[in-house]
Amino acid sequence: MKSWLFLLLMALNLPLFGQYRCASRQPSTGPDSAPARPLTAIEARGMITIPIVIHILWFTPSENLTDAQIQSQIDVLNEDFRALNNGLSTIPPVFASDIADMEIEFCLVAVTRTRTPFPNVANLYSDGQRRACHTLLGGHDALDPEHYLNAWVCSRSDNACGEGTFPGDPGVPADEQGIFIRPDCFGTTGTAAAPFNLGRTATHEIGHYLNLKHLWGEGLEDPLCQSDDMVDDTPEQAYSYSEFTGEDCPAHPSFSCGSADLFMNFMNLPADRCMSMFTNGQRARAHAAIQTFRPGLLEASCLPVGLNENEEETEEPLLLQNPSSAGARLLLPQKDRFEIAIFDASGRLVFNDLKASGGFYALDPGLFINGIYYIKIRNGRKIHVKKLIIAR
Numbered sequence: 001m002k003s004w005l006f007l008l009l010m011a012l013n014l015p016l017f018g019q020y021r022c023a024s025r026q027p028s029t030g031p032d033s034a035p036a037r038p039l040t041a042i043e044a045r046g047m048i049t050i051p052i053v054i055h056i057l058w059f060t061p062s063e064n065l066t067d068a069q070i071q072s073q074i075d076v077l078n079e080d081f082r083a084l085n086n087g088l089s090t091i092p093p094v095f096a097s098d099i100a101d102m103e104i105e106f107c108l109v110a111v112t113r114t115r116t117p118f119p120n121v122a123n124l125y126s127d128g129q130r131r132a133c134h135t136l137l138g139g140h141d142a143l144d145p146e147h148y149l150n151a152w153v154c155s156r157s158d159n160a161c162g163e164g165t166f167p168g169d170p171g172v173p174a175d176e177q178g179i180f181i182r183p184d185c186f187g188t189t190g191t192a193a194a195p196f197n198l199g200r201t202a203t204h205e206i207g208h209y210l211n212l213k214h215l216w217g218e219g220l221e222d223p224l225c226q227s228d229d230m231v232d233d234t235p236e237q238a239y240s241y242s243e244f245t246g247e248d249c250p251a252h253p254s255f256s257c258g259s260a261d262l263f264m265n266f267m268n269l270p271a272d273r274c275m276s277m278f279t280n281g282q283r284a285r286a287h288a289a290i291q292t293f294r295p296g297l298l299e300a301s302c303l304p305v306g307l308n309e310n311e312e313e314t315e316e317p318l319l320l321q322n323p324s325s326a327g328a329r330l331l332l333p334q335k336d337r338f339e340i341a342i343f344d345a346s347g348r349l350v351f352n353d354l355k356a357s358g359g360f361y362a363l364d365p366g367l368f369i370n371g372i373y374y375i376k377i378r379n380g381r382k383i384h385v386k387k388l389i390i391a392r
């Protein structure tokens with residue numbers, strides 16, 4: 001019955017639940033897998049330490065997470081990837097020998113904080129570019145994505161807790177590679193909210209970043225058992241267990257595809273407290289993915305990165321609603337005052353304000369007819385010019 005219900009929902013393109021963990025999609029083209037066994041260079045290196053940069057993109061003050069909440073997430077990652085988490089005691093004996101120390105640790109090298117003009121910026125795009133990953137589009141540029149794992153913490157409109165980009169995906173440019181986590185699914189304190197309040201969303205999405213697939217393989221679920229995650233020691237399974245977001249976790253044994261499911265694996269989708277392990281095969285696949293697709297991570301340092309940025313000093317004025325059929329809005333850095341002048345395509349001055357304040361600044365629709373305008377924004381000796389297109 002569950003299989004037919006799921007297929008019907010898929011056919012209607014309806015969400016199974018109001019809130020779910022993962023919006024990641026396996027690339028349809030490009031490299032799909034790394035070798036099943038870590039290569040010699042990785043083996044000789046031993047422990048892998050991945051430096052991580054956290055980009056906080058906040059629209060409301062509650063989304064500007066504290067340092068304590070950020071650190072709580074780093075602590076969870078280091079427990080989960082080293083098999084040091086408390087949940088290991090609940091693993092059924094049949095799976096105990098498969099528990100893996102991934103031999104991967106994480107060090108926090110930088111935190112950026114950016115006030116974005118866009119709610120739910122995580123899954124917004126502009127001309128094919130992901131807004132969250134670009135400062136000029138209302139997000140924050142990735143920091144050297146070849147050598148650092150970039151994590152953007154920001155809200156999204158699709159109810160997913162997070163998303164991770166797969167290595168070798170030709171549809172994702174290098175400067176948009178990383179993970180994207182919703183603020184209430186990040187860390188274990190502050191705004192973190194049950195059932196995704198133990199930091200496991202980041203653990204799961206970093207799994208995707210390291211080429212680990214969902215245990216059922218492709219698609220939302222696999223009720224016909226036709227797909228696989230390409231890891232030998234994770235039993236083939238049909239379901240994601242995403243319905244287990246209440247007080248109960250799945251009960252062992254839970255069967256699909258002819259064997260008991262490893263539902264407590266981090267690459268499934270139940271509540272955080274129901275997830276507790278990676279396998280040895282997943283470790284091999286992740287290590288091989290680092291060497292094959294992300295070798296720059298092996299060359300990076302854990303030394304803190306001095307970004308030398310103060311958000312209020314370096315924030316770029318943004319032009320919103322462009323092109324527009326009416327007026328438009330500017331978002332100006334909060335602490336400063338600005339001179340704003342607007343010129344039409346012939347160079348005629350159509351508007352001037354010598355004392356504009358920081359924040360949202362609305363441009364009167366009555367100023368414009370169809371055409372191209374240039375907005376000059378002066379702050380002391382700094383001048384920014386924005387091109388506005390009015391098309392009614």
